[in-house]
Amino acid sequence: MSDQHQSRPGGRTARVRADVLRAVDDLTTEQPLAQLTLAQVAERSGVHLGTLYRRWGTLDGLLLDAVAERLTTGSPIRDTGNLHADLEDYAHRVAEDLSGPDGQLLLRTLVAVRLGTRAELPPALTRRFDEMQALLDRARARGENPPTLQQVVDIVVAPLYTALLFGTTPADPATLVDRLMRLHPDQ
Amino acid sequence: MSDQHQSRPGGRTARVRADVLRAVDDLTTEQPLAQLTLAQVAERSGVHLGTLYRRWGTLDGLLLDAVAERLTTGSPIRDTGNLHADLEDYAHRVAEDLSGPDGQLLLRTLVAVRLGTRAELPPALTRRFDEMQALLDRARARGENPPTLQQVVDIVVAPLYTALLFGTTPADPATLVDRLMRLHPDQ
Numbered sequence: 001m002s003d004q005h006q007s008r009p010g011g012r013t014a015r016v017r018a019d020v021l022r023a024v025d026d027l028t029t030e031q032p033l034a035q036l037t038l039a040q041v042a043e044r045s046g047v048h049l050g051t052l053y054r055r056w057g058t059l060d061g062l063l064l065d066a067v068a069e070r071l072t073t074g075s076p077i078r079d080t081g082n083l084h085a086d087l088e089d090y091a092h093r094v095a096e097d098l099s100g101p102d103g104q105l106l107l108r109t110l111v112a113v114r115l116g117t118r119a120e121l122p123p124a125l126t127r128r129f130d131e132m133q134a135l136l137d138r139a140r141a142r143g144e145n146p147p148t149l150q151q152v153v154d155i156v157v158a159p160l161y162t163a164l165l166f167g168t169t170p171a172d173p174a175t176l177v178d179r180l181m182r183l184h185p186d187q
Numbered sequence: 188m189s190d191q192h193q194s195r196p197g198g199r200t201a202r203v204r205a206d207v208l209r210a211v212d213d214l215t216t217e218q219p220l221a222q223l224t225l226a227q228v229a230e231r232s233g234v235h236l237g238t239l240y241r242r243w244g245t246l247d248g249l250l251l252d253a254v255a256e257r258l259t260t261g262s263p264i265r266d267t268g269n270l271h272a273d274l275e276d277y278a279h280r281v282a283e284d285l286s287g288p289d290g291q292l293l294l295r296t297l298v299a300v301r302l303g304t305r306a307e308l309p310p311a312l313t314r315r316f317d318e319m320q321a322l323l324d325r326a327r328a329r330g331e332n333p334p335t336l337q338q339v340v341d342i343v344v345a346p347l348y349t350a351l352l353f354g355t356t357p358a359d360p361a362t363l364v365d366r367l368m369r370l371h372p373d374q
Contacts, residue, residue, distance in 0.1 A: 104302045110352050111298045115291045121354065154358055155366075158345035165297050165348065167308065171341055179342075179370070 017065075020045045020052065024066040033105070038062065061119070064109035068124035071097050071106060077131045083139040083146055084181055090132075091156050091173035098160055098170075107164060129153075147180050155180045204252075206232045207239065211253040220292070225249065248306065251296035255311035258284050258293060264318045270326040270333055271368055277319075278343050278360035285347050285357075294351060316340075334367050342367045 023045035027036055038059050042049040056062040075093040078086050097103045113119050120126075132149055139146040147155075156176045163170035210232035214223055225246050229236040243249040262280040265273050284290045300306050307313075319336055326333040334342075343363045350357035 108298055108302055111295055114352065114354060115295055150355070150358065153349060153353070154346035155342070158349040159341035161349050161352065162340060162345040165301065166340070167301060168337070171337065183366070
């Protein structure tokens with residue numbers, strides 16, 4: 001009823017988040033990550049420190065949001081109509097992203113933020129799961145028999161993460177996607 | 188040549204490690220983990236603080252060694268001669284262990300210690316991989332066509348770890364083992 005006197009919450013919230021994530025990206029190119037503080041991000045973004053604490057909880061929470069956004073923007077899901085090729089492209093990008101510093105930051109902050117807490121996934125990862133689900137839905141609409149989202153995560157994504165964790169050589173992404181596509185329908 | 192005047196290095200090293208890991212186990216049942224320090228472990232175990240730093244580097248390194256030892260000792264690999272049943276038993280134990288506080292500690296310290304470093308896996312995990320390899324070798328010797336160790340890790344273990352990371356419901360361990368055992372031989 002008093003809409004005229006307020007910013008729409010979605011709009012302002014999204015704008016604040018964009019300002020903050022841009023400040024994080026700027027600062028992390030200028031200095032070692034280990035020296036970054038929430039106070040610096042507040043100063044650079046012009047957003048109150050209290051707002052950062054309320055919204056992200058910790059520096060790791062903010063870094064997780066920023067790095068998930070950066071990685072998913074840099075590695076969009078391709079949708080060419082050929083599910084096998086699109087999944088292989090996706091698997092290659094995940095493998096490549098995880099082998100770099102941003103991938104390691106993603107894994108480290110995911111663990112720091114989410115273990116033992118009910119913290120939500122960062123929006124970029126939730127969006128990524130939604131996009132993958134949409135890719136699979138379109139394949140089904142074309143008459144294919146696509147795997148489920150959980151099968152994609154378990155068979156293709158999971159081994160790439162644990163290779164990083166155990167320090168082993170990850171399986172070839174193409175092998176992982178072949179394995180997924182040849183799956184017994186009930187598996 | 189002066190063996191009489193020295194402890195054998197393997198023996199002393201193993202004894203020191205056992206004393207230290209026992210001290211960690213004692214201390215972590217007595218107080219919150221977040222309050223534990225290397226100095227406390229030195230005092231309780233009677234091992235010099237400098238030795239702890241040289242050997243484990245950080246508190247997380249020591250906790251990783253201790254929790255990996257505790258989990259693998261508590262969940263031994265069963266070898267009944269029925270590979271499918273043994274792998275299913277193993278998968279259930281991994282799923283159960285990862286859902287508890289020790290499993291979360293393992294994941295957190297693995298990430299803290301190993302990301303971006305060349306730190307070795309804790310001995311208990313290396314031993315666990317060796318035991319699993321031996322289980323698979325015995326199946327092959329019986330005339331079966333077992334999966335490789337990497338396939339066991341990628342198909343059964345990896346999805347249980349990433350479910351913890353992404354906060355999703357992990358797949359049923361029996362389903363993961365079925366998937367592994369039905370694998371196309373080249374996959």
